[in-house]
Structures are given as structure tokens and as C-alpha cells.
Amino acid sequence: MAYNLKDTSVILVVNIGEILNYCKYPIPDNKLKEWVDFFDDRGDPPGNGNNFNSKIDKSKKIIWRGFPKDSENHADTVEILSIKKIGGSSLLKKDKYNDLNGKGVVVGHVKNQDDLTGIEIYEITFTINKDTEKPYTIDPKMHM
Secondary structure (H helix, E strand, C coil), X not given: CCCCCCCEEEEEXXXXXXXXXXXXXXXXXXXXXXXXXXXXXXXXXXXXXXXXXXXXXXXXXXXXXXXXXXXXXXXXXXXXXXXXEEEECCCECCCEEECCCCCCCEEEEECCCCCCCCEEEEEEEEEECCXXXXXXXXXXXXXX
């Protein structure tokens, strides 16, 4: 049976209330990871930056989007600004991808090599409610 290659969509869900109520900026990494969750459309277990690892396929895309968790303010937004490689294997064509259209969505492109394997560690930089003075960064993983 042939395996169908497909794009991967990663969703970052942020507890905006907890983050905005925290007294200090920047928020320590271990604290920030308590208030974010990652999900994907590949059946990988959900997790935070410590334990989330998303499957990707060669020559396909990986798309990152952000959403508020249980926000009482329907105007709350989570915008992904950039994705940047910080360690592990080199699975994507570039080491950094940015939001090119201002919509808070970043699209990366996976290399087209038969021998791609391993885990790439990257960081996601995002904002809450378009506040570019206070960007937040967290570091999940992807694997082939």
C-alpha cells in the first residue's frame, strides 16, 4: 500500500488570559509552556513546547496558525510571526520562515530528499492581539 504524502497543519492554542494576567514580561519558558497547546492534523498527540512533535512529509508544506483558547474577548488573536530552526536535523528548505502576508500564518516547505530523517527543533514567535512590542517564543519539534 502506497503512502500518500500530505501537508501538515500545526495549530498553536494560547491561553491569552493567563499570559496577559502574568505580572512580568518576558514570561519564563517553563511558565509559557503551561499556557500553550499544540495540535496537528496528522494524528500526533497534542502537547506543549516540551512534548509536541509533528510529522511532516518530504516536498510538502507545514502550515502554522494560532488561536486563542476559551477567550471571553472575541477580538483576541494569536498571530504567528516566524518559525526559526534552532537545532536537530535540517528538514525544511530554509532555516527561517516569516508571516509574509500579515495574517498570522506561516508556511514552511519541506525538502525533497529521499534520505530525510530525524527531528528538527524550531522556535515559533507569536504575538497576542497584534502587540509586536511583546512577542513570545516557544520551541516544539517536527520529524520525518
